[in-house]
Amino acid sequence: MNLLAAVTIPDVAIFVLSAALSLAGAVGILVVKNPVHAALSLVMTLFGIAVAFIELQADFLAAVQIIVYAGAIVVLFLFVIMFLGVDKREDLSVEPIVGQRPTAAVLVLGLMASIIALGFIGHFEVGPQAQTAELTGAAGNVADLGRAVFTTYLFAFEATAGLLVIAVIGAVVLARKPDAPKAAALVEEGGQ
Amino acid sequence: MSIPLSWFIVLAVVLFGIGAFGVLVRRNVLIMFMCVELMLNAANLALVAFSRSLHDVGGEATVFFVLVVAAAEVVVGLGIVVAIFRRRQSAIADDLAEMGG
Numbered sequence: 001m002n003l004l005a006a007v008t009i010p011d012v013a014i015f016v017l018s019a020a021l022s023l024a025g026a027v028g029i030l031v032v033k034n035p036v037h038a039a040l041s042l043v044m045t046l047f048g049i050a051v052a053f054i055e056l057q058a059d060f061l062a063a064v065q066i067i068v069y070a071g072a073i074v075v076l077f078l079f080v081i082m083f084l085g086v087d088k089r090e091d092l093s094v095e096p097i098v099g100q101r102p103t104a105a106v107l108v109l110g111l112m113a114s115i116i117a118l119g120f121i122g123h124f125e126v127g128p129q130a131q132t133a134e135l136t137g138a139a140g141n142v143a144d145l146g147r148a149v150f151t152t153y154l155f156a157f158e159a160t161a162g163l164l165v166i167a168v169i170g171a172v173v174l175a176r177k178p179d180a181p182k183a184a185a186l187v188e189e190g191g192q
Numbered sequence: 193m194s195i196p197l198s199w200f201i202v203l204a205v206v207l208f209g210i211g212a213f214g215v216l217v218r219r220n221v222l223i224m225f226m227c228v229e230l231m232l233n234a235a236n237l238a239l240v241a242f243s244r245s246l247h248d249v250g251g252e253a254t255v256f257f258v259l260v261v262a263a264a265e266v267v268v269g270l271g272i273v274v275a276i277f278r279r280r281q282s283a284i285a286d287d288l289a290e291m292g293g
Contacts, residue, residue: 022207027210
């Protein structure tokens, strides 16, 4: 059975493009010194994954990927990097713990090899397909996804609303200056 | 006929591996954070690929929630980084070792 016979040239081209973009960005995050460059590499990876989502006909998720990740999360990263001024370059030539990098490389390669081997050797039984809802596909899946999120996953959707509120409150509490009451008291004293 | 599922799974595994390697090796807290985002995205890619392969919208709905949780995680995590930086003037993980034995 020839795997390559079944796929068309444009599909392969789009897949290769998305894989090249995301892998180049990922390696970029790994090797650059400056955190700002790492954030820009992250944008490239996220864009590559968005292209892969389009190839998988997940149009809505591709758009959300660009808007939320590249638009909001990476901007937040860049904002914190520039706010803190931590473009202090990390020295990548020294290895603080002896043998850390080879150990990490062996562990990660072992992980990757075992997952891929499981995928090719193992035999997986899946239950009845389309349990949640049929993914109709062709004309985009926004309607399918919306129907699932607002019916089957309604409780999870409401829970994420609570999670986001908690996260915002937590961020405000964490980022507040630790001696805010004291400073306020000083200001009050100065005013009197 | 579209791309087989296995190609996407291999891509997702490689991206996850690069992210895991980055978390293990890099010392800048912000870059470790970016590597965690990379691992989350690799998992998202696998979920969408399986969702397409099994014709079930559940995987894509899960990716939607993963995106929300990732956003919340980044907000809180960067808040912690800002708080640490205020106190220690450093974003290198090795400098935060006073709780070590």
